[in-house]
Amino acid sequence: MLDERKSAILRAIVNQYISTAEPVGSTHVAKYDPGVEVSSATIRSEMAQLEREGYLIQPHTSAGRIPSDKGYRYFVDNLSTPGRLGPTQRQEVKEFFSTSHFAIETMLHDTSRLLAALTSQVGVVIGAVPGATTVVGAQLVKLSPNSGVLVFILSSGDVERIEIEIPDGTDEILIQEASGYIQRCLVGTKWGSACGKLDEVTDPQLDGIIRNCQSALRAAQDRNKINPSSNHVFVDGASHITDAFGAVDTVRNILSILEQQYLVVSLLKDILDRGSSVSIGSEHGEARLADCSIVVAPYSKDGEPVGTIGILGPTRMKYSEALATVAIVGNQLTDRLSETN
Amino acid sequence: MLDERKSAILRAIVNQYISTAEPVGSTHVAKYDPGVEVSSATIRSEMAQLEREGYLIQPHTSAGRIPSDKGYRYFVDNLSTPGRLGPTQRQEVKEFFSTSHFAIETMLHDTSRLLAALTSQVGVVIGAVPGATTVVGAQLVKLSPNSGVLVFILSSGDVERIEIEIPDGTDEILIQEASGYIQRCLVGTKWGSACGKLDEVTDPQLDGIIRNCQSALRAAQDRNKINPSSNHVFVDGASHITDAFGAVDTVRNILSILEQQYLVVSLLKDILDRGSSVSIGSEHGEARLADCSIVVAPYSKDGEPVGTIGILGPTRMKYSEALATVAIVGNQLTDRLSETN
DNA sequence: AGTTGGCACTCTGTACAATAGAGTGCTAGA
DNA sequence: TCTAGCACTCTATTGTACAGAGTGCCAACT
Known part of the structure; x- marks a missing residue:
C-alpha cells in the first residue's frame, strides 16, 4: 500500500x-x-x-x-475513479442497441465495431458457444443427387448447418422420412448430447441415412470442441493500434495476434477466469502484447454467461473510460439478448 | 509499345x-x-x-x-512471364481443398487464410451472394412466447435465418401450421422473389403470423441489397502489410480500408467488371491504396460466378506469382463448390 | 547514327561535434 | 521533514563535412 x-x-x-x-x-x-x-x-x-x-x-x-x-x-x-460515459457516447450505445439487428452474428460483429468506435481502440467480441442450448427445430434437405444439408435450429436462435453425404439413388420420400424422424428424435434434446439420441430404425435404407447424419453430427461437434468457436470471434478497429504505436514492429506483433483468433479467445477467457476485468502489459503472458492492455466484460443471456467482449489498446490507455464502456456495452448486450424471453 | x-x-x-x-x-x-x-x-x-x-x-x-x-x-x-506455383505451394493448395470443410462460411474464411499464407500478403474472399438460388427448405420455430426464427435452406447450401415477432398467445399448433404453409408456398421458388409468394390465408390468426413473416422476409432481403453481403467478406493476413510498408501511416490507411468491408467488395467488383484481374496503384481510385495493387479472380459454382477472391499487397509485388496463386485457388474453390452436384 | 567512356554535378545518408533543454540526485539550510 | 540550489547526465537537434551512388552530357569511336 x-x-x-x-x-x-x-x-x-x-x-x-x-x-x-x-x-x-x-x-x-x-x-x-x-x-x-x-x-x-x-x-x-x-x-x-x-x-x-x-x-x-x-x-x-x-x-x-x-x-x-x-x-x-x-x-x-x-x-482510478470509476468513469462515466459522456452523453454523446451514451446516446451512441443506446441508439445502437435500439436499432434492430436480425442475425445474432451480425449484431455481435457490429458490437465489436461499436466498441472500437467508442474507445478508438480494437474492439473484440467473442460469440456465444452453443452447448447447453436445446434443439428446437431440425430439417434434412437434399441439395444434389448425393449431398444434402442438415439444419438445426437452437433455442439460442442460432442455426447449425451440417453437410452430409447421401447414398446414390435415395429418393425424395426417404429424405423426408429421415427428416421427420430426426425432428421427432432430436427436437427438445440438449444440443450437446444430440448425436447420441438417434436410435436405430428398422428400415435398412433409412437407417443408412440416419447413420450418415449421426456421424456427420458427431464430427461437427468434435470439430467445434477442438477449435472452439473459430467463427465466433469478431475483431474491429485494428487500424487504431497504428495511432497508439509508432513502431511498425509493434503493430505487426499485435496484428499477428489478432489474426490468431483462438489466441484471442484464450486471452480474454484467461482474464475472466482470473476473476479480473483488466489485464495490463505482461500480465497476460504473451510477449507480443507486452505494451498492450485488455479490458473485458462478460455478457449473458437469460442469466447465464455466454460470451465476452473486450477492447485491446496500449497500456497507456484511459482505463476508467475503457472499463465504463465495456461494462455498459456488456450490460446492454445482455439486455438485448435476454429481452425476447 | x-x-x-x-x-x-x-x-x-x-x-x-x-x-x-x-x-x-x-x-x-x-x-x-x-x-x-x-x-x-x-x-x-x-x-x-x-x-x-x-x-x-x-x-x-x-x-x-x-x-x-x-x-x-x-x-x-x-x-511478365506467366508464373507457376512451386511444388510446396501446389501441395499446400491441394491439401487445403482435400480437407473437408463443413460450412461454406468456414471454408471461405479459411480460403482467405490460405491466400495470405501462400502469398505473404493480405488474402480477401468475398462470399457468394444468394439471389438466383432456390429455396429447398423452410421452417418456422418458436423461441420464446413472442419471438421466433424463420429458417430457409437454399439450393446453394446456405442457410438464411430471420428473426420474427410472434403475437402473444400464439400456440404451438398454429406455429406448426404456419411453418407447413410457408414450406408449401416457398420451397421450390427463387429466393429473390420469395417474399411475393405468400398468399393470403383465410384463418385470420394464421394470416397474422404469415404477414409478420412476409414483412420480416422483405426487410431482410432489402437489408441485404443495401448492404450487400456485409458478413460475407473474409480478410486475413493483414499483418503482412507491415512487412511491405515501413510507414505506420500507410499501414493505418490500408487497415482502415480493410475494415470497411463494403469498400473492399466494391473495389474487387470494379476490377472484375473492368474485365481485368490486376489493379495497380492509383488505378483503383482509392487514394489510401495508392501504393497497393490488388490481384483478383472470380470463382463459380455450377458454371455461374458467385464470388471473388483476391490478394492485396504493395505495388512492388510479384505479379506473376500472385496471378498464378489467385487463379489456382479460384479454380480449386470452383471445383470444390461444384463437385457435389 | 548509334554507342560508349569519361567527367562534372547533384543529392542522400551518415558520422561527428557542439549546444540547448529537461530532468535527476544530492546536499546544505530553513 | 521539506526545499532551494547546483552539478551532472542524457537526449534531441542542428550544422558541417564527406563518402557513395547515380545522373546527364559530351566528345570520341565504330
Missing part, C-alpha cells in the same frame, strides 16, 4: 503519461497537478522511491518517469 | 525493384541483368526516355529509377 502522497504522485504521473505519452518529470507534477502540493524536489525523492519499489520506470537517466505495469495495476485497482 | 531494348530495361528495373525495394541505377541493370547487353550510359539515356514517357519515376535527382504505375501496368500486360 502506498501512502497518501505517493498515491497522489503516482496518480498524477499515470494521468499525465496517458494523455501526453511523454515521460513525466517532477516539475510537471509539481506545477500542473492540483492534487500534489509539495515542491519538485520532494516529488523527486518520492519518485526515486516509487521507482525502487517497481511502480515507475525511467527510460534513461535524465528523463522523466513512466508507469510500469505494476504502476498501472496499482492505479487501476486503487487510484 | 516499347521497342525490344526498352522492354528489356523496364523488365530488368521492375524485377530488380521488386526484389530489392531500392531504386535501380543504370549500372545495376548493365552489370547484373543478362537480358541487357549494352553499357550503362546507353541504359541511362533509355531510362531518361522511359521516364519522360511515364514508365519510370526518379525519387530524386541522384537516385536510381523505380517503376511508375504505368510501368508496372506495362510490365504486367506485356513483360
